[in-house]
Amino acid sequence: MARAVSPRRYWITTLAAWGVSLLIFFPVLWMILTSFKTEASAVASPPQLFTAEWTTQNYADVWARSDYPRFFWNSVVISVGSTLLGLAVAIPAAWSMAFVPGKKTKDLLMWMLSTKMMPGVAVLIPLYLLFQRTGLFDTKIGLVLALMLMNLPIIVWMLYTYFKEIPSEILEAARMDGASLWKEVVYVLTPMAVPGIASTLLLNVILAWNEAFWTITLTTTKAAPLSAFIASFSAPQGLFYAKLSAASTMAIAPILILGWFSQKQLVRGLTFGAVK
């Protein structure tokens, strides 16, 4: 039975939640507001949250200078493609680890996770050469493969955690009824793990969308996604913060909207199995 919460406690926790949320969101808010300021008011000292002269000129300038739709499309293909490919590889892997574990399954999981602890730049030259020699450099398929491999440990770990929550007796029952391995995974396991798979999908789309090191290093013009679009507006000499903010807002807006609409699914998936 749920414990009654006093009104005082309710307001304190609500205010605290709003306070923390605002704190986390504040840099994004600042960036969005800056994108509507003139370059002069963007760097005003002392800094001003609001300005008297709002403008949309920065967006017009950024749009005129860059081929935003191309960068955007590349981001969509790379992030969604790498995630779907990752799921296709990770679902069978996580199934076997969760339901038919071997002696070394735990070690294997730890090893997979340990690859994420290595800084990416450590494999820069081998990967760069590999991409050049195989013709994958500056191609969307190359980045799909690279990001899929990079995020695969996270996908496998997340799915493994969700699958472990599913009673193996249900899968056994399906087997007793004559279900093949394919049918067991596709018609029994996957529907039951939909919240987990959905949150894994969303989280990995976000991770792939925001990835900057490899997407900038392994592309030039054809496959460059929105991370490269933002980087093109960073200037070491000259104050172009308002334009940079406009470019950044344009780059994060799609993923921010996606995250907003799918937050219920995300939270449900991320807390799945957290409370027994």
Added chain:
Amino acid sequence: MTTTFRALLGATALLALTAGAQAETTITVATVNNGDMVRMQGLMDDFYAKHPDIKVEWVTLEENVLRQNVTTDIATGGGQYDVMTIGTYEVPIWGKQGWLTSLDDLPASYDVDDLLPAIRGGLTVDGHLMASPFYGESSMVMYRKDLMDAAGLTMPDAPTWADIETAAKAMTDKSKEQYGICLRGKAGWGENMAFLTAMSNSFGARWFDENWKPQFDQPEWKATLDTYLHLMNEYGPPGASNNGFNENLTLFQQGHCGMWIDATVAASFVTGKDSTVADKVGFALAPDNGLGKRGNWLWAWSLAIPSSSKNQEAAKTFIDWATNKDYLALVASKEGWANVPPGTRTSLYSNPEYAKVPFAKMTIDSINAADPTHPTVKPVPYVGVQFVAIPEFQGLGTTVGELFSAALAGQSSADDALAAAQTAVTEEMTSAGYIK
């Protein structure tokens, strides 16, 4: 018209189209995001009108990312870029390693002898021009004429460090958030160490002696760092150890700095529409100490062709267009003389129209005052004014920059920072094989 004849006509048209498509060469140009480069991208119609057979694709990146990507590509012979925007630091190193294509065979209309001697010298390796300058810069003093007048002072055209201290002291009023001097403090080989290395030249200091022995334990470096810390601690803005070019530009534009010693390219910003002190700015040469060297640097963003490029001829055609005299005239006709890329050609500074630009004379005088082949008072085994043109310098400069920035932040003394710099640089130069 018979069906066969129509088919033949169609096939001929298709062939002609295919031939046209095959004749078009696409080159990839890697560049940084600055006003001059952006302006060039806006003027590409002129290039396409003259060279319809060449298509240009741009890769614009932040300076450090560009450096990393281009270095990786060129070191692995990737050939992803046909034209690269590189700095004066990279040209001698990459040129010696055979990574760049010589530009000696550009057409006569390019007029190589019109290039400013100091800039050309920095881009020439073993007698061959390895990169064509797009814009060049030095550093100089930008100061507030109104504050100097109020203090009853006059800034000499060629001040000494003593003049700078006098002016900084007179213009400082911390109660009004008005600081006599703003200098770079942010750690980095291209940040505080660009300034401090150039400054040290005017104090007779050098990074290495003729045998590559580090010189941070010598009195000249101590005098440099003591002067810098004294100026910044007494007359500089708070939190200066985090300030780079952009932070100081903001402070100066908002009226918080009496003086700012930095890149000549900043002159157009501090006198531009976003500056609150645009009509109150004066310019002077970077300071000296009477030793024959001034504390100003020399830098050029230049266009070069990696030897791995598969489109060498098209790349040369583009570089010729982007860096010859006609391009300067094109920019002037579209955007005015003040927006012409500065610091590359002698003819620009003899042009009476350009002479009307307020910072033109001080820019050329500053560039002429720098000599990358003889940057220091005492002899050195390297070239480079505000850097040492060896591959190890990026790491060394940043390490020493962090030590000096920490001293500015009050986390260590000047003596400790210099001692630590001497140790760190000696270790690195020994392991790199420079010191036997």
